Amino acid sequence: MKLRAAAIAVLSFVGMVDSLYLSLKRGAGPIPCTITGGCNDVLYSAYSELAGIPISWFGLAFYTVALSFAVFAGFGQTRSLAWIFWPAAAAFAISMGLVGIQAFVLRAYCEYCLLSAGLVTAIFLLTPRPRRAQPA
Amino acid sequence: MSKTKPIIVIAVAIALAASAAVYLSRQSSDEPASAPAPLAVNLGESRFLGNPDAPVTLVEFGDYQCPSCKHYHPMTKELLRRHPDKVKFEFRHFPLVEIHRNAMGAALAAEAAGEQGKFWEMHDLLFQWQEKWSASSNPESEFLAYAAQLGLDSNRFMQVMRSPEVQQRILSDITRGRQASVMGTPTFFVNGQRIEPLPANVDEFIRAMDDQLRAAR
Numbered sequence: 001m002k003l004r005a006a007a008i009a010v011l012s013f014v015g016m017v018d019s020l021y022l023s024l025k026r027g028a029g030p031i032p033c034t035i036t037g038g039c040n041d042v043l044y045s046a047y048s049e050l051a052g053i054p055i056s057w058f059g060l061a062f063y064t065v066a067l068s069f070a071v072f073a074g075f076g077q078t079r080s081l082a083w084i085f086w087p088a089a090a091a092f093a094i095s096m097g098l099v100g101i102q103a104f105v106l107r108a109y110c111e112y113c114l115l116s117a118g119l120v121t122a123i124f125l126l127t128p129r130p131r132r133a134q135p136a
Numbered sequence: 137m138s139k140t141k142p143i144i145v146i147a148v149a150i151a152l153a154a155s156a157a158v159y160l161s162r163q164s165s166d167e168p169a170s171a172p173a174p175l176a177v178n179l180g181e182s183r184f185l186g187n188p189d190a191p192v193t194l195v196e197f198g199d200y201q202c203p204s205c206k207h208y209h210p211m212t213k214e215l216l217r218r219h220p221d222k223v224k225f226e227f228r229h230f231p232l233v234e235i236h237r238n239a240m241g242a243a244l245a246a247e248a249a250g251e252q253g254k255f256w257e258m259h260d261l262l263f264q265w266q267e268k269w270s271a272s273s274n275p276e277s278e279f280l281a282y283a284a285q286l287g288l289d290s291n292r293f294m295q296v297m298r299s300p301e302v303q304q305r306i307l308s309d310i311t312r313g314r315q316a317s318v319m320g321t322p323t324f325f326v327n328g329q330r331i332e333p334l335p336a337n338v339d340e341f342i343r344a345m346d347d348q349l350r351a352a353r
Contacts, residue, residue, distance in 0.1 A: 013149055020157035038235055040204045045267070068146050075142045105271065108235055 005073035005081055008126050012067035015119040019059035022112050026054055031112075038108025047101050055098070059116055062091045066123055082130040084123070092124040183227050183255045186216050190224040192326060192345045197228045197313045199321040200243060200262040201236035201270050208322050209263045214338045223345070227259065229309040230321050238275040241297075243306045245279035248296040254286045261285070 025031045026043050033039030042048065048055055066084050073081035095117040102109050196212065198205040216225055229246075231239035242262050249258030261282045262269070269278035276297075283293040296302055316325070324331040324341075326348040335341040 009149070013153055016150070016153035017156045017160070020154060021160050024157060024161040040202065041235065043203075045203060064150065067149055068142075071142045071145045071149070072139075075145075077142075107237070 001078050001081065002074055004126055004128070005070045005078075008081070008084065008123055009067050009070035009074060011119050011123050011126075012063045012070060015063035015116060015123075016060060016067065018112055018116050018119070019056045019063060022056040023054055023060060026056065033111060035111040036109035036114070038102075038106070039110040039112060041106055041108035042102055042110035042113055045101075045106055047098070047105070059091075062087055062120075082128050085127045085130050088120065088124040088127045091120045095120045183250060183259075184224050185256060186219075186224045187221045188224055190222055192219075192222055192348065193224045193226065193328075194341075194345070195226045195228060195325040197230035197309070197316075197318045197321060197323045197325075199229075199231045199236060199239045200246065200259075201239040201266065202232065202321045203266070205322045206263045206266050208324075208334075209260075211335070211338050211341060215341050218338070218342070219345075228313060229306045230313045230318055230323070231306070231310070232321060236270070238270055238272065240306070241275050241279065242269065244297045244302055245282070245293075247302045247305060248279075248293045249283060249286060249288060251296045251302070252288045252292065254288060257286050258282060 022031070022043065026048075031039045031043060050058065065087060069080045069084045073079075098113060099117050102113065194212070194215070196205075196208070198208075212225055216223055229243040231243050233240050246255055246258045246262060249255055265278065265282070269275045272278050276294075279297070280290055280294070283290055313323070316323075316330075322334070324334065326345050329348055331341075331344045335344055
């Protein structure tokens with residue numbers, strides 16, 4: 001369990017750097033995009049915001065929560081790892097939707113967003129499903 | 137279990153992540169230009185706004201389907217509003233056709249509107265409605281609607297849009313851009329010198345222009 005918590009913590013840390021980097025770069029002109037070439041198309045599209053807030057800030061919030069629970073799990077509070085499951089499931093579903101938008105609507109890919117989608121998927125797969133309370 | 141240790145670890149991780157992100161974001165915008173290629177002084181026929189004899193010529197290589205170009209569009213307008221006599225603004229087509237399937241059509245629409253004296257009006261409309269026509273499987277109908285909105289002769293507009301001369305004009309802009317090592321859009325040149333990194337706001341644009349003016353003296 002500790003190994004799993006450590007893996008989730010590391011993935012969340014990378015996700016925090018990725019999403020904060022995007023949040024800082026967005027709005028300050030074009031973003032360097034050397035692999036996929038379409039970062040600016042994605043990050044300045046109508047799908048990059050929710051209620052006026054860039055999606056990367058929501059990503060940052062998710063990764064911070066995931067990292068916090070994973071660290072608590074690493075220090076022995078193993079049940080806290082399962083608390084990530086539903087936020088991770090929601091983040092996974094949203095990430096898949098965003099990858100779909102990149103592929104079928106915008107027809108442009110953002111490497112930072114794809115990295116985030118990969119991180120969210122890994123976190124989701126590593127997170128144990130919460131157990132139902134056993135009847136007394 | 138003591139909660140102090142995990143809280144300290146979380147705080148350290150957040151501080152490290154924030155430092156890394158800030159460092160990376162600053163590093164990529166502070167990267168010096170790798171031998172920026174100067175733009176040929178003779179740009180040939182172009183569409184321009186502002187004073188034709190202005191001491192500063194700002195050239196944009198742009199793509200109407202590029203969201204960053206849309207981001208910079210109000211900045212160039214504001215720049216001209218603040219310095220109508222000091223700046224001549226030229227727009228050069230650089231449609232990134234590999235990733236923007238409707239970009240070439242939009243450039244043709246702007247040029248076709250230009251043939252009827254409404255290049256800049258179409259330029260504004262293309263940026264204003266970028267998301268709509270970009271996603272359209274039939275962008276020509278959108279362009280025709282904008283032409284009608286501008287009171288253009290739609291038959292002539294379509295004729296010019298399909299004319300090889302107009303296509304050639306766009307291709308020659310692309311060629312000029314490639315000669316000046318333009319790789320993406322928007323790319324700006326002030327008196328032939330590339331602005332790099334791209335300005336974050338109008339004040340930075342003005343600073344870049346002032347730097348060029350000082351250097352030219």
